[in-house]
Amino acid sequence: MLRPETPESLKLAQTLLRDGALVAFATETVYGLGADATKGEAVAGIYAAKGRPSFNPLIAHFADAQSAFAVVEADERAARLAAAFWPGPLTLVLRRAAYCPIASLAGAGLPTQAVRVPQVSDGFRSVLRAFPGGIVAPSANPSGKLSPTTAQHVQAGLGEAVDLIIDGGPCAAGLESAVVDLSGPQPKLLRHGALAQADIEGVMGQKLALDVDPAVKASPGQMVQHYAPSKPLFLNASTAKADQAALVFSDSNGFEQACALEVLSPSGSDVEAAARLFSALHRLDASSARAIVVGEMPVGGLGAAIVDRLRRAAAGRGE
């Protein structure tokens, strides 16, 4: 059931989550499919609803850094990043606290737990506050498919598998969080995301080791194909045919023949392009085109995250 965000729907969200049900909600990154992190059965419900092939570890979301750091062993590096970027699109992987209340299924049995304080509405922050043990929330889409940046995407992708979808409008950043592993001495970037690597390194005062699985390793692992539209997708195109849809960064020269066209940022902003990436792909996927061709994407800032998502969308079908 899809509801606008009102005091009533937020109250219902809290009750449903308390009962172990699944509630989809807006964050600045993408829509999350939330469950009470402390309830193993509710967490299992997420894997079932998404059709996740394996129990990938989930990110637990909190109202504030204090609650997040109550369930993990946060050090000075974590505190500094949290002060700089939370609430925001940064996930920290830390060792679980001795008495971590989060269901072990949420962490896939690992000794670590991923935590984040997202940007959400004031209303939904109150809901988060009611769950000091966290709300686990992967993206609210069927596993492997395009991430949802509107409530309607969630409805179309998961439908009745979600007990309640709260419509909080389109997501501002539109791209998943950057994931940084602080569980060992060497900080590692595990996933490019809506916060640029250079910004994270600036606050840490050191370089992140890159462990961006698997785009960098380039091995055909099972998660290579991800964030995928249903049409074949081809990267690094410079032209489009009449039966193709085109996705370009800012310059549509050469793509005039495309039967559908999305320009991510006419002004050439990587942030705007990231915010519009998934919604543009959703529209092109719904067009009559046979395939989607993608022009050259930006290199700096959020370009790495944009290219990462597009590579995975193309894996196994296009380039």
Ligand code: AMP
């Ligand atoms: P999502 O499905 O968008 O919520 O993605 C969660 C991301 O966080 C995935 O890339 C996971 O591999 C990563 N992640 C979550 N928990 C952990 C963990 N404990 N250790 C390493 N990576 C994690």
Ligand code: MG
């Ligand atoms: Mg996802």
